[in-house]
Amino acid sequence: MNISDAARHSGLPAKTIRYYEDIGLITPERRANGYRDFSDQTLDRLRLLAQARLMGFSLEECRKLLALNADEHRASRDVRALAEQNLASVRAKITELQALEARLEGLVAQCHGDDDPECAILDGLTGTAPGCAAR
Amino acid sequence: MNISDAARHSGLPAKTIRYYEDIGLITPERRANGYRDFSDQTLDRLRLLAQARLMGFSLEECRKLLALNADEHRASRDVRALAEQNLASVRAKITELQALEARLEGLVAQCHGDDDPECAILDGLTGTAPGCAAR
DNA sequence: GGTCAGCCTTCCAGATGCTGGAATGTATAT
DNA sequence: ATATACATTCCAGCATCTGGAAGGCTGACC
Numbered sequence: 551m552n553i554s555d556a557a558r559h560s561g562l563p564a565k566t567i568r569y570y571e572d573i574g575l576i577t578p579e580r581r582a583n584g585y586r587d588f589s590d591q592t593l594d595r596l597r598l599l600a601q602a603r604l605m606g607f608s609l610e611e612c613r614k615l616l617a618l619n620a621d622e623h624r625a626s627r628d629v630r631a632l633a634e635q636n637l638a639s640v641r642a643k644i645t646e647l648q649a650l651e652a653r654l655e656g657l658v659a660q661c662h663g664d665d666d667p668e669c670a671i672l673d674g675l676t677g678t679a680p681g682c683a684a685r
Numbered sequence: 686m687n688i689s690d691a692a693r694h695s696g697l698p699a700k701t702i703r704y705y706e707d708i709g710l711i712t713p714e715r716r717a718n719g720y721r722d723f724s725d726q727t728l729d730r731l732r733l734l735a736q737a738r739l740m741g742f743s744l745e746e747c748r749k750l751l752a753l754n755a756d757e758h759r760a761s762r763d764v765r766a767l768a769e770q771n772l773a774s775v776r777a778k779i780t781e782l783q784a785l786e787a788r789l790e791g792l793v794a795q796c797h798g799d800d801d802p803e804c805a806i807l808d809g810l811t812g813t814a815p816g817c818a819a820r
Numbered sequence: 821g822g823t824c825a826g827c828c829t830t831c832c833a834g835a836t837g838c839t840g841g842a843a844t845g846t847a848t849a850t
Numbered sequence: 851a852t853a854t855a856c857a858t859t860c861c862a863g864c865a866t867c868t869g870g871a872a873g874g875c876t877g878a879c880c
Contacts, residue, residue: 700839718847
């Protein structure tokens, strides 16, 4: 199977697949002409990669997931630990962004948004107390 | 004022300040010895940069904010538009991450997390129907 | 055989926003 | 003279691709 078919079947761009090979996440065979030849096994790895990336796992986490997936003696505990770690960092990012959202809302709410140069957002960002532009 | 003082007064690392000069966000004077010399004006720009970065603006957005801040004929409408754009992208990211969170929670909840190799998370990521490992 | 489209390959560069480190120069104090 | 604590530039790397250039291979058509 050629790279464009592998791309179709995995949902990943061919460029990304080559990159994944570069960093050792997959090792497809080569045909005599130098073309990559994707086995079903390699395709499975690509599909796992595609799904895990969609689920927010980093490439290094994906590497561990691939290893666990290939290890028939794995403990599901280990997989779960990875997923929980990922979940925790997703939640941390959400919390952070929500704080950002609140602060931005506060700034935007104070700005008139008209033709006037006086702007509460710039005042907020430059540490100028609101109204200082007029003083 | 030397770069380390500028760093102290703006809250930005000296490295970051040099980088901001590299990409043209600031243009501090130079002394005879080649050292940068930060004026109050340049320091103001650094402070705006520091705050705007904390508020999630990209460096290109910061560039526009700096231009607006320096333009006494600006319309606060334009500043507000930038802030709202930023707010919208923050909200979009939150929504995306929340969807991710829900999907991850779903996966994690199904996984036993014990010594057994059977794992709902891997099943979910590989498209294997749950329970297929036992069949 | 020639030619063309449409694959494939490798390698280099760029995006974002810094951050670390090396090699070197300057200022200040003792 | 030396020690230190600054300063400078330049190069490389982080994560994760993505685009493009230059060139080779395949398969169909004439």
